[in-house]
Amino acid sequence: MRGLHCLIDLARSIVTKSEDRGDHFETWEPAPLAVQAVRRNLTDLMPPSQADRLLASTDAQTFNAGVALLSPSTRADLDSLSPSSRLSMIRAPVYLMVDESDTLIPPAQSASIAGHLHQSGAKIYLSRFHIFQHVEPGGGHPPVALIVDVVRLFVHIRTVLSGL
Numbered sequence: 001m002r003g004l005h006c007l008i009d010l011a012r013s014i015v016t017k018s019e020d021r022g023d024h025f026e027t028w029e030p031a032p033l034a035v036q037a038v039r040r041n042l043t044d045l046m047p048p049s050q051a052d053r054l055l056a057s058t059d060a061q062t063f064n065a066g067v068a069l070l071s072p073s074t075r076a077d078l079d080s081l082s083p084s085s086r087l088s089m090i091r092a093p094v095y096l097m098v099d100e101s102d103t104l105i106p107p108a109q110s111a112s113i114a115g116h117l118h119q120s121g122a123k124i125y126l127s128r129f130h131i132f133q134h135v136e137p138g139g140g141h142p143p144v145a146l147i148v149d150v151v152r153l154f155v156h157i158r159t160v161l162s163g164l
Helices: 007-016 032-045 048-055 060-068 072-081 107-119 143-162
Strands: 018-020 025-027 094-099 124-129
Touching: 007 018, 007 032, 007 048, 007 060, 007 072, 007 107, 018 107, 032 048, 032 072, 048 060, 094 107, 094 143, 107 124, 124 143
Parallel strands: 094 124
Antiparallel strands: 018 025
16 A cells, blocks of 8 residues: 555655645655665665656655656565555554654654554554654753643553553
């Protein structure tokens, strides 16, 4: 199943600095580490001309046009590395924490993974936070946001410990 939990979609978000919100794209600023990882992996997984075409994309339409020109074997390689190719195999409960300002993985992709898991019958518990920077606590948040997210974190941990 293809969706926002596809490796190609993650690469598109990072290269074009935009997050797919389903019906539109929003500006999203990926972390330098994410940009470096995508650049390195695309150049390792495909011929230089194809990688260069994708990496030069400035918008989703240009990136998608470049993807359409990829060879079937390159597409198969990318698809096999995508979470979407394995999500239906997950049977264990999943406890997913999403950073709403994540710069490594667009939040919409994490939500898409949760949605797909739910549709495939997996037990999923999703918590959204504002106080993290990917997986590490970040500073500079107003006290109210901090209090709300600490309560969310407590509830998430309690749910993990007690089971779904």
